[in-house]
Amino acid sequence: MKTALIQQKYHGTKEKTITETLTYIAKAAQQGASLVVLQELHQNEYFCQSEDTAYFQYAENFEADIAFWGCIAKEHRIVLVTSLFEKRAPGLYHNTAVVFEKDGSVAGQYRKMHIPDDPGFYEKFYFTPGDMGFEPIETSVGKLGVLVCWDQWYPEAARIMALKGAQILIYPTAIGWFDEDSEAEKARQLESWITIQRSHAIANGIPLLSCNRVGFEADASGAIPGIRFWGNSFVCGAQGEMIAEAGNQNEAILYADIDHDRTKEVRDIWPFLRDRRIEAYRCLRKRYCDTGTPDTSGT
Numbered sequence: 406m407k408t409a410l411i412q413q414k415y416h417g418t419k420e421k422t423i424t425e426t427l428t429y430i431a432k433a434a435q436q437g438a439s440l441v442v443l444q445e446l447h448q449n450e451y452f453c454q455s456e457d458t459a460y461f462q463y464a465e466n467f468e469a470d471i472a473f474w475g476c477i478a479k480e481h482r483i484v485l486v487t488s489l490f491e492k493r494a495p496g497l498y499h500n501t502a503v504v505f506e507k508d509g510s511v512a513g514q515y516r517k518m519h520i521p522d523d524p525g526f527y528e529k530f531y532f533t534p535g536d537m538g539f540e541p542i543e544t545s546v547g548k549l550g551v552l553v554c555w556d557q558w559y560p561e562a563a564r565i566m567a568l569k570g571a572q573i574l575i576y577p578t579a580i581g582w583f584d585e586d587s588e589a590e591k592a593r594q595l596e597s598w599i600t601i602q603r604s605h606a607i608a609n610g611i612p613l614l615s616c617n618r619v620g621f622e623a624d625a626s627g628a629i630p631g632i633r634f635w636g637n638s639f640v641c642g643a644q645g646e647m648i649a650e651a652g653n654q655n656e657a658i659l660y661a662d663i664d665h666d667r668t669k670e671v672r673d674i675w676p677f678l679r680d681r682r683i684e685a686y687r688c689l690r691k692r693y694c695d696t697g698t699p700d701t702s703g704t
Contacts, residue, residue, distance in 0.1 A: 406546055408440040409433035410659040412638040412651045414620025415450045423448060425656075427477065433658050434481035439507075440546045440663075442486040444618040444638075445554045445579040446500070449490075451618070451634070455626035456530040464492035471503055471511065479509030484544045486551060488577040491516070493533075500532040502551045502577060504542045513542030517553040518562065525583065525629045528555070541571040547665060550611075554578040557602050557615070561689065567609035568678075572665055574605055574613040581618075581634035595635055595653075603645035610643045610672040612663050619656060643671040 411429045416422040426447060433441050446452075448470065452460040470489050478485040484507060491501040500517035516535025520528045539562055541548040550571025556562045557576045566574060580598060582591045606613040619636035639650040640661035649661040672678065688694040 406440060406663045406665070407436070407438045408442065408614060408640065408661050408663055409436070409438035410442045410614055410616040410638045410640065410651070410661075411444070411447075412617060412619050412636050412657045412659060413444060413447065414618065414634075414656055415622055419448050429656075429658050430477060430481060430483070430485075433660075434483055436658075436660065438483060438660065440484045440486070440544075441481075442575055442614055442616045443488060443577060444616045445488045445577040446490060447488055447577070447618070450622055450625075451579050451632065452625075453528045453531055454525050454622070454624040454632060455628050456527050457626065460531065461492070461498065464490040464498050467491045467501075474503065475505050475509040475511065478505035478507060482507045484512070484546045484549075486549070486575055486577065488553065490531075497533055498531055499535060500528065500553055501535075502553055504544060504549060504551060507545055512544045513540070513551075515540070515542070515551045515553065517556060519555045519559055521555045525624070525632055539565040539569065541566055541569050547572040550574045552576055554580065557598070557605075560605060560608065563605035563609055567611060572611060572668065573663065574602075574609070574611060576602065576613070576615045578615060578617045579634060581632040584630060584633055591635075595637060599637065599639065602639075603641050603647075606641050606643060607645040607675075608677060610675060610677060611668050612640065612642050612648075614640050614661070616659075619651075619654065643668050644675075 474487045485505040487503050491499040502515045504512045506512045516537050518535045520532050520534050522529040541550045548570050550566030602615050616638045618634040621633045623631040636653040638659050640648045649659050651657040651659045
């Protein structure tokens with residue numbers, strides 16, 4: 406299965422950005438990609454750098470956005486992973502991945518579960534944590550474990566997707582550096598980001614696709630200097646091996662071939678799921694295991 410990750414910068418307006426996205430999607434489809442993945446909140450700037458109620462207006466178009474991207478998936482006969490700002494009700498919003506089947510229908514949705522609240526990433530102001538659980542989405546190209554950005558730091562999310570039969574882990578993401586960070590700190594952050602995701606692939610024995618945005622985006626409020634999104638979108642296999650990787654400055658279409666049969670081969674030689682001691686994992690249901698007593702009481 407040929408996949409394509411579209412790593413993009415923000416082009417100043419939603420309309421200009423989408424125009425560029427459509428050009429990349431058309432190229433990817435022409436090259437035979439059957440699965441195309443877009444980055445987190447790909448239609449607009451990363452507006453979470455500051456807290457401003459004006460940005461809730463972006464979510465008003467959620468239904469129209471679904472109709473639009475469904476038509477694009479149908480036009481190019483691709484399974485398309487999008488990342489949209491959902492207005493569920495007044496005052497209730499989600500960061501939502503919507504997956505479209507090749508006929509343009511909605512194959513499924515995932516609402517981002519883990520929501521950060523850090524300088525420049527004030528997502529808790531905008532997004533309510535998801536309530537749809539970690540459910541893989543069945544498509545014509547396989548069962549997709551779609552998660553979003555901050556979810557990528559949580560092995561529990563990846564594990565549950567795998568335990569429910571996901572054949573691929575997919576992360577639309579928006580992460581970058583602050584220019585004032587030292588080069589050493591930037592390197593540590595990037596290495597951590599890549600390592601944790603490759604670890605999810607290894608621990609669960611399935612390939613992983615991570616699609617990040619690129620380019621500098623200033624904070625409209627001026628409260629922070631802005632974020633330089635570091636790109637580095639990548640695809641790794643079921644042993645964490647790098648299959649494809651984009652750079653950290655330029656827009657790109659990142660192609661990779663995914664072999665579902667490889668998952669069985671890897672799991673046969675590294676049967677991590679077989680050897681899990683589920684009777685001893687009850688502590689994972691707690692915020693922090695500070696009782697000092699080993700928990701072996703089972704599930």
